[in-house]
Amino acid sequence: MNISLNITKTITELLSGFMSEGAANIGAMVTIALIYLAIFAVAGLYLVLLERKIAAWFQLRLGPNRVGPWGLLQTMADALKLVSKELTGTVKADKFLFNLAPYFVIVSSLMALSVFPFTQEFQAFDINIGIFFLIAISSIGVIGILLGGWASNNKFALIGAMRSGVQTISYELSVGLSLLTMVLLTGTLQLSEIVEVQKNGWLIIQGHIPAVIAFMIYMIAGTAETNRAPFDMVEAESELGAGFHTEYSGMKFAYFFLAEFINMFIIAAIATTVFFGGWLSPFGITESIPWLGVFWFIGKTFMLVFLMMWFRWTFPRLRIDQLLTLEWKYLLPLNLLNIILMAVIVWLNLTIQF
Amino acid sequence: MSYFGDIYKGIKTLLTGMSVTGKYFLTSRKGAITQQYPDNRKTLKMFERFRGEVVMPHDENNEHRCTGCQKCELACPNGSIEIIWDRQIDPESGKKKKMIDQHIYHLGMCTMCGLCIEACPTDAIVWAQNFENSVYDRSYLTKVLNQPNSKLKAGVEE
Ligand code: SF4
Numbered sequence: 292m293n294i295s296l297n298i299t300k301t302i303t304e305l306l307s308g309f310m311s312e313g314a315a316n317i318g319a320m321v322t323i324a325l326i327y328l329a330i331f332a333v334a335g336l337y338l339v340l341l342e343r344k345i346a347a348w349f350q351l352r353l354g355p356n357r358v359g360p361w362g363l364l365q366t367m368a369d370a371l372k373l374v375s376k377e378l379t380g381t382v383k384a385d386k387f388l389f390n391l392a393p394y395f396v397i398v399s400s401l402m403a404l405s406v407f408p409f410t411q412e413f414q415a416f417d418i419n420i421g422i423f424f425l426i427a428i429s430s431i432g433v434i435g436i437l438l439g440g441w442a443s444n445n446k447f448a449l450i451g452a453m454r455s456g457v458q459t460i461s462y463e464l465s466v467g468l469s470l471l472t473m474v475l476l477t478g479t480l481q482l483s484e485i486v487e488v489q490k491n492g493w494l495i496i497q498g499h500i501p502a503v504i505a506f507m508i509y510m511i512a513g514t515a516e517t518n519r520a521p522f523d524m525v526e527a528e529s530e531l532g533a534g535f536h537t538e539y540s541g542m543k544f545a546y547f548f549l550a551e552f553i554n555m556f557i558i559a560a561i562a563t564t565v566f567f568g569g570w571l572s573p574f575g576i577t578e579s580i581p582w583l584g585v586f587w588f589i590g591k592t593f594m595l596v597f598l599m600m601w602f603r604w605t606f607p608r609l610r611i612d613q614l615l616t617l618e619w620k621y622l623l624p625l626n627l628l629n630i631i632l633m634a635v636i637v638w639l640n641l642t643i644q645f
Numbered sequence: 646m647s648y649f650g651d652i653y654k655g656i657k658t659l660l661t662g663m664s665v666t667g668k669y670f671l672t673s674r675k676g677a678i679t680q681q682y683p684d685n686r687k688t689l690k691m692f693e694r695f696r697g698e699v700v701m702p703h704d705e706n707n708e709h710r711c712t713g714c715q716k717c718e719l720a721c722p723n724g725s726i727e728i729i730w731d732r733q734i735d736p737e738s739g740k741k742k743k744m745i746d747q748h749i750y751h752l753g754m755c756t757m758c759g760l761c762i763e764a765c766p767t768d769a770i771v772w773a774q775n776f777e778n779s780v781y782d783r784s785y786l787t788k789v790l791n792q793p794n795s796k797l798k799a800g801v802e803e
Pocket residue numbers: 699720721722723724725726754755756757758759760761762
């Protein structure tokens with residue numbers, strides 16, 4: 292197998308055969324964006340299916356099994372149905388913002404995907420502030436949620452959006468700090484280099500105690516960041532109808548829905564890259580075949596996605612004050628202590644290296 | 646130190662919860678409780694305690710156990726049961742006696758509360774487990790529970 296995995300370079304070279312350099316660059320960007328969009332729209336749909344199946348198994352049910360073999364086409368059919376549906380809105384809605392909100396959410400989550408190294412060199416956009424970029428992008432999504440809730444002129448939507456604001460702003464802090472803890476260990480923000488560093492052992496092993504604590508905090512805060520149960524104050528079906536997207540229908544609703552699942556994938560993918568060695572195989576067993584890295588990356592990510600689904604179908608929802616207590620009284624102080632612990636460990640060279 | 650104690654307790658209870666659901670997840674293949682109705686219509690067996698409708702069982706001699714005492718009619722909170730009775734000569738003893746003519750049951754009005762069945766002193770009526778009760782006309786829901794020409798089983802009244 293000698294396929295070049297550096298897709299950006301390959302496509303640019305291909306295009307520059309018959310274009311000027313500037314046009315080739317832009318052409319390559321557009322092509323890659325379209326490829327990613329297609330792949331992740333479908334992947335998002337299958338994540339929804341996976342969630343429904345796993346939820347069913349947790350509850351001793353069967354899950355969707357009517358459309359296609361084992362229900363594999365169920366979410367495709369759902370998406371088709373949503374596309375064909377009427378886009379409704381409230382009378383006094385702020386039309387411009389109302390229509391803008393879903394795009395904010397979906398675009399910000401798709402943008403974050405561009406920086407992940409799926410395997411060696413298979414990365415659309417390798418910037419040297421990777422982690423920083425991810426944290427920044429992942430908090431733009433909340434603007435979409437706030438806009439949607441505000442513009443739809445509905446009390447439930449507004450309350451849901453405000454809760455989302457409170458929640459994301461609080462937990463953003465924990466996500467950032469727990470990733471910073473790991474950056475202390477790697478000494479770089481660039482995702483491809485973070486993976487390089489882990490050739491001497493995955494960071495969760497290199498950093499042992501503080502790394503495990505950071506991972507736990509990251510998973511809790513990450514789950515909160517995606518607004519999933521047990522932190523789904525934003526949608527709280529029993530209190531708020533459907534929360535911020537109560538007034539959305541058809542494809543615009545589908546964007547919110549898809550974004551939630553892509554965000555879950557992103558949170559799991561960040562954890563994979565930062566804690567579990569990204570595309571590196573355990574003990575380097577498939578080091579000679581670079582394209583297998585994709586398999587390892589996806590495999591680890593899905594393990595973590597499964598963990599988040601496990602959370603969702605086990606824990607009851609928190610009240611808003613419990614939610615804030617958890618963040619400000621427990622996660623944040625622990626996180627700060629953890630950073631100091633990690634700094635001491637790095638300083639005294641107590642990391643475990645293979 | 647209760648701060649760290651709380652954290653420890655929190656994590657422990659969360660893990661307990663996850664282990665419970667995890668066990669369910671692993672055994673879900675064997676024990677899915679979903680009934681794939683109507684695919685399994687032939688083999689579906691409803692649970693004994695399921696309340697489908699009130700019926701009056703008859704034995705092979707077309708005999709039931711209802712004495713016409715009307716206790717079920719009185720017990721029913723919404724008048725779903727009507728007993729039509731009269732006094733007839735009992736062929737065996739030759740005496741006049743209260744006898745049931747029709748035990749009319751309005752399935753459409755029944756709330757499945759079960760008070761009639763509990764009130765019946767001779768256990769003449771019981772729950773049936775069928776649930777496919779939809780019909781095209783409301784009048785089909787009014788049923789006569791005792792079969793035509795049926796009679797009271799001997800010895801029930803003693
Ligand atoms: S189950 Fe309740 S509502 Fe139905 S007939 Fe008996 S007493 Fe009446």
